[in-house]
Amino acid sequence: MSDALAGLHEASGKVREIYSFGDTLLMVTSDRISAFDVIMPTAIPDKGRVLTGLSKFWFDRTAELVPNHLISIDRSDFPAEAAGEPDLAGRSMLVRRLRMLPIECVVRGYLAGSSWKDYQATGEICGHRLPPGLRQSARLPRPIFTPATKAESGHDINIAAAAARSLVGDDDLFDRVEQLSIDIYQHAAVHALERGLIIADTKFEFGVDAGGELVLGDEVLTPDSSRFWPADDYEPGRAQAAFDKQFLRDWLEGLDWGKQAPGPELPGDIVAGTRARYVDAYERLTGEPFDDYLRRNGVPPP
Numbered sequence: 001m002s003d004a005l006a007g008l009h010e011a012s013g014k015v016r017e018i019y020s021f022g023d024t025l026l027m028v029t030s031d032r033i034s035a036f037d038v039i040m041p042t043a044i045p046d047k048g049r050v051l052t053g054l055s056k057f058w059f060d061r062t063a064e065l066v067p068n069h070l071i072s073i074d075r076s077d078f079p080a081e082a083a084g085e086p087d088l089a090g091r092s093m094l095v096r097r098l099r100m101l102p103i104e105c106v107v108r109g110y111l112a113g114s115s116w117k118d119y120q121a122t123g124e125i126c127g128h129r130l131p132p133g134l135r136q137s138a139r140l141p142r143p144i145f146t147p148a149t150k151a152e153s154g155h156d157i158n159i160a161a162a163a164a165r166s167l168v169g170d171d172d173l174f175d176r177v178e179q180l181s182i183d184i185y186q187h188a189a190v191h192a193l194e195r196g197l198i199i200a201d202t203k204f205e206f207g208v209d210a211g212g213e214l215v216l217g218d219e220v221l222t223p224d225s226s227r228f229w230p231a232d233d234y235e236p237g238r239a240q241a242a243f244d245k246q247f248l249r250d251w252l253e254g255l256d257w258g259k260q261a262p263g264p265e266l267p268g269d270i271v272a273g274t275r276a277r278y279v280d281a282y283e284r285l286t287g288e289p290f291d292d293y294l295r296r297n298g299v300p301p302p
Helices: 049-060 114-123 160-170 169-192 246-253 268-286 290-294
Strands: 008-012 016-021 024-029 071-073 090-097 103-110 139-145 199-207 214-215 226-230
Touching: 008 199, 024 049, 024 226, 049 071, 049 090, 049 268, 049 290, 103 160, 103 169, 139 169, 160 169, 169 199, 169 214, 199 268, 268 290
Parallel strands: none
Antiparallel strands: 008 016, 016 024, 024 090, 071 090, 103 139, 103 199, 199 214, 199 226
């Protein structure tokens, strides 16, 4: 990383590095992977490029539903400080700066993860009363909006709509965000099912631009922000195979590890298996070989 770009660094996340160019930001998605809120010491090759490529795909497909913050993933469009950095190829998005809303906009179409645990305990998810007798991984009668807090560390926390509405501070804006989240999920779920994937749940982030317009931001419908299941293997009543980090989580669960940093080094088969699942999700959803994405975006050969 050049000194010029390093001097523009604004923030770090579990996966992303963000660089400031005034009204625009460069979001660089690394190959880091976290599980149980711990960043693993071993990276997953090309994971950041999968997340960037899929986000670009979905931003393009949903642009008629809602504006988004993406300007370009093409390095030739990046500011001079970043245009000459070959490692940024395929893993970076130049985006508009937004004032982000303080909630995660989660939509659930199936009963899995924390929603399954909440349903078992109370029969509800974030204030939504569900029919009795639903099984693990069951399809819900309709997709539901289940907002969450944005945690600086640890897990996001599911909250009821009233609490989320209070955090947003604008009833009309909250209502628009809720409806848009469900609309985007339903639009994507139809496409994904045609490609053999079920989107069990996903989360979106929205912000407001300088003109006051509501804008879709961050990443969209990736294996890091969504739960993808193979449709041909779907069976309610059990956990499902997944195209995300569940493969890694299952391996970690078998270790004598306290789920505290530092995480264990990942063996080659776990790295390869995780990468394969991310790449498979990209190829199924986009209909494009991942190698074509790498070539098109000027990623140097390994």
